Amino acid sequence: MIKVIILGSGNVGTHLFKAFKNNIDIEIIQWYSRDLKNINQYSDVVKITDELNELEVADVYILAINDDSINELSSKLPFTNRLVCHTSGSKSINELDSKNRQAIFYPLQTFSKDSEIDFTKIPLCLESFSSKDMNLLKNIATTLNCDYYEISSVQREKLHLAAVFVNNFTNHLFTIAKEITDESNIDFDILKPLISETVQKIYKLDPKEAQTGPAVRNDKETINKHIQDLKSNDHKQLYKLMTSLINNLDHEKL
Numbered sequence: 164m165i166k167v168i169i170l171g172s173g174n175v176g177t178h179l180f181k182a183f184k185n186n187i188d189i190e191i192i193q194w195y196s197r198d199l200k201n202i203n204q205y206s207d208v209v210k211i212t213d214e215l216n217e218l219e220v221a222d223v224y225i226l227a228i229n230d231d232s233i234n235e236l237s238s239k240l241p242f243t244n245r246l247v248c249h250t251s252g253s254k255s256i257n258e259l260d261s262k263n264r265q266a267i268f269y270p271l272q273t274f275s276k277d278s279e280i281d282f283t284k285i286p287l288c289l290e291s292f293s294s295k296d297m298n299l300l301k302n303i304a305t306t307l308n309c310d311y312y313e314i315s316s317v318q319r320e321k322l323h324l325a326a327v328f329v330n331n332f333t334n335h336l337f338t339i340a341k342e343i344t345d346e347s348n349i350d351f352d353i354l355k356p357l358i359s360e361t362v363q364k365i366y367k368l369d370p371k372e373a374q375t376g377p378a379v380r381n382d383k384e385t386i387n388k389h390i391q392d393l394k395s396n397d398h399k400q401l402y403k404l405m406t407s408l409i410n411n412l413d414h415e416k417l
């Protein structure tokens with residue numbers, strides 16, 4: 164049985180709790196949140212605390228907290244030489260105070276507290292300074308039925324950068340698309356099969372080969388009409404830049 168303590172009760176902390184709680188090989192010793200009202204509802208199934216001094220002994224402490232608080236909280240932990248990981252895509256392993264054994268347990272997925280997720284489909288990016296600690300992290304990944312990858316902090320930073328493009332920026336493009344359909348009283352749902360197929364295609368084709376549309380065809384009249392139709396100057400600029408990047412054109416000339 165692997166003894167785990169989760170620190171943080173946000174999106175990731177909550178999903179880790181749900182993934183661990185029904186796993187027979189993992190025992191959640193405690194769940195720490197600085198605001199107990201976030202986790203009070205689970206107090207009948209797990210010991211909860213808002214006091215770092217009350218933290219018990221565990222095999223691993225997982226800090227699922229804001230990137231900017233990792234250093235501060237890890238240095239406040241009232242013990243040394245235990246295995247402490249964080250779950251950030253962008254922060255180095257060295258962000259964790261070195262008084263404990265530092266490691267990374269980064270789930271490469273987008274988490275929202277109230278959106279259910281199949282944890283077995285999440286790739287886990289693992290890093291540690293010793294093979295013993297790495298083996299423990301791999302055991303957690305295996306018991307969760309997750310694929311795992313040994314990824315260095317430098318690689319993880321780049322992976323996180325790529326993830327921002329495929330997830331955050333893509334989602335913002337959906338937001339712009341919804342503004343456009345809303346303005347014309349069109350149900351955004353009509354675009355969902357297109358969104359699904361766009362994503363499905365990259366399982367079969369290289370993203371560059373999968374590209375279609377006016378930019379790749381260089382259909383200038385359509386492109387200019389689209390730019391005219393956009394209301395916001397920022398969106399016009401974005402459209403021009405994306406079009407030029409797709410077609411290797413000078414966007415200033417569009």
Ligand SMILES: NC(=O)c1ccc[n+]([C@@H]2O[C@H](COP(=O)([O-])OP(=O)(O)OC[C@H]3O[C@@H](n4cnc5c(N)ncnc54)[C@H](OP(=O)(O)O)[C@@H]3O)[C@@H](O)[C@H]2O)c1
Nearest residue numbers: 171172173174175197198227228229230232250251273274
């Ligand atoms: N969400 C994602 O899609 C995702 C995916 C992969 C990795 N991550 C990483 O996972 C980590 C957590 O992200 P999240 O989305 O779960 O964030 P979140 O929902 O904003 O939750 C952050 C948690 O950290 C706690 N916290 C912040 N500062 C603290 C401090 N000084 N001491 C103690 N607790 C503190 C917050 O407590 P309060 O509620 O009291 O403020 C909250 O429980 C981040 O490193 C993030 O980069 C996130």
